[in-house]
Amino acid sequence: MSILLAILYISVALPPDCTVLSTNGDSIDSILTIAQTTLVHIEKLRMTLPVTQPKVPVSPPIKGLTSITQYLAVLDNDLKNPSTDHLIQIQSDVSSLEGRVRSLAVTMNCPVQDRPAPQTHGNIFPETHFHLTLAKAQLYLEKFLRNKDKLKVC
Template sequence: MHHTPALFLLLASAGILAPGCAMKENSTRKAIQSIINIARIALVHIRTLKANLLSPAHTDVSSPCVEGVGSLSRDLGLLGNELLLLPFSDLLAQIQADVSSLEGRVRALALPMGCSLPVRPRVEAPDHTFPHSHLHLTLAKVQNYLEKIPPNKDKLKVC
């Protein structure tokens, strides 16, 4: 009889007694890996577009920190809106789709966690002053932010 607690702990840790918990953890892990993969793919698309543009060698920008899925969802919504205001190109449309998909995955991850998410911000009227500079600045901001996601993947487990 004294082996019963040890057996119970072994079965629970293996997910046999509580399969819902193990399945939820596996689902969360897959969702986080999917978010990381989409961020990396979007970064490849951004680098490809920037290589095709006549652009400054480096643009210094700052972007918010990744604090959790709530802030990530908000920030991706804002960046997605900025991307929508840029002149259309096929590769830019792909980057817009990447960021939108990423935002959707983050929102889907947040729901079972019970996180409250902000309403997606409205798209503001475009500023047509210096569109070429605006394109480079926006791409740099999106790139800078997406580069922060993989090293902060532990933040995707908190609201």
């Protein structure tokens, strides 16, 4: 009788666990695909722009889902700045990426902070801000893809 109960328990309990793992794996794959696509969009845009080498601050460390979500939200806000109107597609990609990472973090019971409020920059050098924001996005996403294993930890 106990063997029958064990088999019944396994048949009922095992599929949802397998589904969750598969869903997380699919979710991570879609997150990585969005990040790669965003980098392609950045490269295409860079080909149409004059070559500049702005000094980019060091991007924050990628410790896990919590830190990734936090910085992607900040980056999303930076991309919404009026001086970055040409970055609408990239902002949309980053926003989507942030939402997917946030969703994965919530699914894994990771602590997630509220999205930061957008900051209004009294930017007197909009062209510089544009190039700086583009470079920040590119560097962070490249770092993000190199540290994709961090999508499995909080």
